[in-house]
Amino acid sequence: MSSDIILDVRKLEKNYNTTTHEGKETIYSVLKGISFQVHKGEFISIMGSSGCGKTTLLKIIGMLSEPSKGTVLYKGKDIQEIYGENLARIRRTEIAFVFQDYYLMNSLTVKDNIMLPLILNENDLKEGTKSVKKIAAEFGISSLLNKYPYELSGGEKQRTAICRAMIENPELILADEPTGNLDSNTSLQVIKTLVHINETLNKTVVMVTHDPKMASYGKRTLFLKDGVILDSLIKKESNEKYYEKILNKMVQI
């Protein structure tokens, strides 16, 4: 396998057990055989209608949930064979999540929110403070470090959450609707932050989004429908032309 493949998803299936109105246990099949690869340095967007399994897919590749069938190789290793300390280390330091709802702690300052992974990982906090200052400068939020999350705008909250995600210098950033709660101008700031992470810091980004405008900032878009990848589009043109292509494809999903 080519060593620049960070994720290799093979015939992935996911079922959930649910209970019907009549109280009967049934199996609900969400992902029905998904295969794709993610190369280091890619920026992939995943699109599909509500409930089609985008978050489910992201959780599996982020090792937060297990597949029902099929495999996911992370840097060539089956994620179901990554256990214990190794799994904990990868989750702590190599893969970072960014969520629609930010998940910041209101009782902590922006600085301490960003420091949180370092505190939990028992890193040297003196060095950590330096890292926070550096990363806050990189993402333009130095003036916010002593504020609390409830004093921030949505965009500032998301940039804080992105700084927290980046503090351990992860290789892979998984973003679930990172602009879902933001207006269009603020969404643009946040997506440009993700582009910076991808293009300048050379990190791999996989982002779930409903918004074709946001997807047009990535390099490839996967379209999910009925539990499979219906199609994919690689960006070969300007954001504007790519956006139009994505819009056209969305009509089919």
Ligand SMILES: Nc1ncnc2c1ncn2[C@@H]1O[C@H](COP(=O)(O)OP(=O)(O)OP(=O)(O)O)[C@@H](O)[C@H]1O
């Ligand atoms: N833990 C669970 N147990 C049972 N069903 C679940 C579970 N998690 C998700 N589902 C169901 O699986 C389907 C896919 O959910 P998922 O959150 O992956 O979709 P999505 O494409 O991300 O949706 P949205 O765009 O609305 O966020 C939904 O019907 C959801 O209700």
